[in-house]
Structure formats: structure tokens, C-alpha cells
Amino acid sequence: MSSAEGTSASAILSASRISKSFGEIPVLFSIDFDIKPGEVHAIIGENGAGKSTLIKILSGFEQPTSGSISYDGKVVTLPPNGGAEAMGIVLIHQELNLAEHLTVADSIFLGRELKKFGFLDVAEMRRRAAEVMQTLHVNVDPDARINTLSVADKQMVEIAKAISRDARVLVMDEPTAVLSVGETQTLFEQIRRLTARGVAVIFISHKLDEIMELARRVTVLRDGQLIATVGTEALTPDSIAQMMVGRELSNLYPPKHEPDVDAPLVLSVHNLVAKGVKDVSFDLRKGEILGFAGLIGSGRTAVAEAIVGLSHRDSGAIEVEGQPANFTQVAQSVDAGLAYMTKDRKGKGLLLNMGLRPNLTLLTLKKHLKGGFLDPSSEEKALERAVRRFDIRARDATVAVGRLSGGNQQKLMLGKTMETEPDIIIMDEPTRGIDVGTKQQIYHIIAALAAEGKSIIVISSEMQEVIGLSHRVVVMREGRLAGVLEGAEITEGEIMRYAAGIKQSGHNDRISA
């Protein structure tokens, strides 16, 4: 397939025969890429295909091993470490890159602070920060510290920061991975506003419908090779997915096997009250997949963290396998067979500066003790098993986990959680940043676990995922349980109505409005 558009004469930024190796390891092979003013050009590909590496090269954060980059028709060497921002090329990294102790306003103006008489013009920066956040419909105080924000809000701050620069080329690496549907739509509005002004946008996402909606052209990468650059009008999500993984993708979601009606309850939560959680009650049966839907910030993570003992519980009762459970330490919940997988893999899930092995076994070191001492060979075996089971692709097991592609980090974290051999698993955004091929794998793993008699709670902001996987769906809104959907009621419209507060629960007796 060839380029859908004409020549690259009008391209603002283009790459010609770019190759990149990290040490001995090649990750990109002779890639051609270009972007024109006013265009949204999407890059897709499996985890580890080289998308992030390509756009880091396009914005100067990495230098190509060979090949050239042209900006405004002239061959250039982009300055490293974000120096290209001054030239109008702004990158939003896949992993959030904010200084945790700065305020929102500080972060947005970091490196180009406004000054008056040589001193920082704090008031003006705060005002403008508030203005940008306003256009993004984000409700955060410009004086709030970054470390107090949710992941989604942090992402919005990153976006605000990028948008507020006079970018000519805006590069976004999976900006929507942590955003809800509503937030994504706001972001898209802003992107359209920018492209209308002639800004070129490079956009990476694993969500194919977003790509279809937003992009004019799509470049598909597979294992560091350029597969094709095509116009989206000629494509369907299925055909893109096929190009990405190189095989046909049928049955993204495995068939649902409802648990028996008389299956025992393995987890009961009664009137749980905690920070961000107001009087939540629900049950989980053996072999059930229970979806948790809701807008970001609706308290789903807070419920999970209060259950496993990560955060303080104000009141309410929890029963695991019929026994009262008062977990005040995560270790207790793990011992009781209840595991929680965080959605914040960089901040709470993985030790980025360590290798795969210590990360995998961190939760379960006890299993690898021999005579009171750790047995590296036993850990090594566990790693081999996990790599096979979850298809973790690292070219070298000693590489720091921070260097794995985002999707492979996610799979490693799943492996780490499953090492505890839990009976009940709470997965918070289990497929964040994962490509469709791997998503399918993970969905089948989840279904297989349920069929084995494990019980699973899937917290997800991807509506399709919740619908495709869950036997029942709990919808949360503002810290409360807004409704529980079963069988044919599980539809996008129904979930949205509860999540947005248009509809309150009718049939769940324990819910107060």
C-alpha cells in the first residue's frame, strides 16, 4: 500500500529511512513518515512495535541511528531533551512526566515561566493556567499540587501544558489511555480546534475507534517495520487490527459462561464507607466476572483500595468466603486470596529501575524462600512461566522495567498479581495501553480464570470491555453505587445513564439516592 495523500512536499515534519537500535538491539527499520499542517496522523501497532521510539525520534528525545529528519523542508538534527519545543514540536510522553511537587500552574509554565520586571508573574500564570484548564473542562485548582491529582487529571495537565505552547507539531503518545469517554471527547474537540488552526497532530492510541474518528491517515508499525500508511476512509477497525497483528482477529471477547445461580458468594461488601466511597454494597459470586463502570473519579478505585486494606475504612463490613475480613494491610488480603492490581503501573505497580525478576516476585517473595533465603533459580523459573503465560516480550530479562514498552509493563504487572494465586482478583484498568492482540489474550485469560472458579472484578473505563467481559456490571457515580446491571440490561446506553446520574437504581434495595 502506498501513501494515500500526494507527495510529502507540503509536509511540515518528515522522516526518511529512519532506523534505530538500542545498543545491539534494532527496534526500528528504515521508517518513512510525514505529517502535514492541519492533519491528524495516527500511529498504531502492537506493544513494543516501536511507536513511542519513532515519535521520540521525531521530537528529538532520541536520535536515529540512521536516516534523516526534515522540518519545514530542511534536513535538521533536532535538539535533545525537549529542546525541539522551542521549534514548535511538542511531545506528550506516554508515561506522565510531571514534577510531583509543583502546582498545576507551575507545571503548565515550567521552563517558560512568565515574568514581570524579572520576577515570576505568578498571578498571570495562575490565571492563564485556569483558562487552559477551563477550555479542557477540567475542574482542578491551578494551585493544586500534582501529587494530589488523579492520573486522569495529571494527563489533562500534560495536555494543557502542550496545548498552551505554540505548537506547530503536537505529538501525543497514548493520551487517552487514562481518560474517560467524556474527557476523551473534550480532548478531541481541542485537537480539532488546533488542527483547524493548522497544527499538525501525531496521535498514538490502541483504541481503534478513536483513530477512525480522529485521524486522516494511519501508519501501521509491526516489530519495528513500517507495514503501511493509509487513509482512514478506506479502513475499518477490523482491517487495521489485522494489519497490526498480522493475522485475523475474531472474537475479541470470549463467550460468557454465566456462573451458577447458586454459586457461593466469595466477597460481600456491606455499606462500605471510606475516603471517596459513600455507602457501597455489593456481592461477588464464585466464578463471576463483575464489571465496575463509571466515570473517572467515581470511586471505583477507592472501593477496591478500601477492600484490600490500602486505604482506611470508616465503616461497613466485608466478608471473604463468608468470613468477616478486616484487612488493614495489603499482605492480609493477599494471604486471604484477594489480590488487587493497580491501574498506576508507573507510580504504584512496578519498580522501574529494576529488572523483570524482582518485579515479578516482589509480592510473593515468601514462595521463593529455601531455608530462609531467597532462591534466585526458583524466581527465574517463575519469570519463565510468566513470560510464557502472559507473552511478555523483553529482549533481555535484565533490562530495567522502565525500558519495556508500556504494554509489556502492563503484562508484567498482571503476571506479578497472578503470582499470588488469588481466588479473587480486582483488576483496575487491566488493558490500559495494551494493543488489541494482547487485549484479546488478556480477555481470554480473564474468562479462563473465571471458568476455573476464580472470581474477578474488572474496573474499566472502556465501556466495550466492561460490556464484553462482565456477567454483571456495577455502575458507580460520585462515590455511590448508582446501579447494578445484569444480562440484557448491560448496554452502553444503560451504563451511561447510571454513570451520568440520569437514572438511579430501581432494583437494588440497598441503594440510597
Added chain:
Amino acid sequence: MTASAPETAGKPARGFRIDLKTAGPLLALALLVLLGITLNENFFTYNNLTNVLARSSFIGIIAIGATFVITAGGLDLSVGSMAAVIAGVMIMVMNWLIPSLGIGWSVVLAGMLAGILLGGVAGVFNGMMITRGRIEAFIVTLGTMGIFRSLVTFLANGGTLSLNFQVADVYRPVYYDGLLGVPYPIIVFAVVAIAGEIVMRRTTFGRHCAAIGSNEQVARYSSINVDNVRLLTYILQGVLVGVAVLLYVPRLGSASSTTGVLWELEAIAGVIIGGTMLKGGHGRVWGTVVGVVILGLIGNILNLQSLISPYLNGAFQGVIIILAVLLQRGRRNG
């Protein structure tokens, strides 16, 4: 499955990967030894080397504790003053017990026990303030550093606390004698080092220290009891200060307000030269041993030659510390 087969199969592959990061401190040590040999024929003698090692063993034992504290993302500035207080109290306890226990080993053992106990208690105090009081380690231990220092001055009434001569005679061999010609301090240092290395690499405690220093949140979400592990590192540090002091007291038989001055900085320097990261997350006990020995050798070599003034000892040590950190950073970017 046999116990040893998979281990021996896995080990050589890892052991043979020599790079600057692991070999750096060893290389520096080898260079120093070579330099010493060329500068003075007395350097590479049994007497001189055991002397250097025996002196280094106090700092070394303390630095091994510091390796754990720093790996877990903490810091303990109080160890020098702590050593002084422990030495003072040990001497007072022994002197005080002579009437009831008489001159002999029972007094000395009681003094040793008191020293280790006091170290543990001081560690508990530091650790509790840091983990339960939620005060920064730097601030807490800066505070206790001052407290301990002034306590020893107070106990000694501004002067020197001296151990009863007869008890000192009983106690002397602990520093000056040894097994098969190896002084006891060196033996204890070696034992603590080997145990420390094993604990760091092959126990959950060691792994948890590295995890906490690397990212406290991840550690918490991985069901590690962060506060307890942290507290333990400070207790371990305190106990090891106690061990170091019970080897040190028989050397001079006295303690004063100048005992252990700047030991905390020497210990931290040894840890850093050995390749442990000051911000935590990665610790190497054997590296610390090499680091401390390097610092000891610099002083020794300067004393054995006449070209450069030995007063520049501190300057050389400083240069080595900065070089060590520079080298480590260089390879991380590469």
C-alpha cells in the same frame, strides 16, 4: 529437584558479566594497593595491612548498617555521636559494675551487652521518629546527632570518661589480639560483611529495602510493611554501631566528646564509593566494604610517603567520592 543444581547452573552466567559498574570500586582498590607498593616497601607488609584493616573495621561495620538504611531510601547522620554515647555509657556501666561483679570478663560482657542494647534503643528511637512520627530522616538524625553528642559531653562532664585500668587490661585483647594472627576487629568486620551481603541479596528483608528505596508506593502496593522494614534498618544500624563500639572501647579505654567525630560522613562515603545509590533502591554490601577500605588506604598511603602532606587526606577522600559518583552516573547514561 536438588538444592544446588539449578543455582550453580544460574550463577556463572551472572558472575562473569564484568562491567565498570561492578568492577569500578575493585579496580580503584587494586590501583591504590599498587600505588602503595610502589611508594613504600613497608606498605605491603602484614603488619601495616592488618593495622589499616583493623582501624577501618569500626567505620566498616557502621557503614554496613548504613548500606541498609540508605538502600531503603533513608539516612542516619547520628551514628558518629551515637558511637560516642555508647562508648561513654559502656565505660560508665563497667566502672559502676566493678564493685558488684569484680574485675573480670563478666564486667566486660555486661558492658558489651549494654552497648549493643543502647545501640538498638537509639535505632528504635530514630526509626520510630522517622516512620511513626513521619519526620524526614535527615532532620531526625540531625537532631539525634546533636543530642547524642551533647549527652556524651555531659556524661564526661566536658572531659574524658576512662575505663578502670584493670578492666581495660582484661578487655584489651578484644582489640589487640586475634585468631591465627588476624585481629578480632577484622574477623568481626568480615563476619558482619558476609552476613550483610547475604541478608541484602538473599532475604526478603534485603529485597524489601531495595524496593522501598526504589519506590515506596510500589512497595506499599506490593504488600510490604514499609514502616516496619524502615524501622528495622535503623535498629540494625544502631546495633551495628554498638558492635563497632565494643571493638573500639578496648583500643583506647576512654571516651570523650571527640569520640566518633565525622564517623557518619566516613561511613556514608564508604557506602557511596561502594556503588550504593544515595537516593536508595540499590545497595551493595561488598561494595561498601571495598569503599571503606579504600578510604582507609588513602590515609595510610599518605602517611607512608613524603611527597604530599598527609594533611591533604580529606581532600583525597573527597576527590575519590566525587569520582566514584561521576563514574557511576556516566555508565548509566551510556
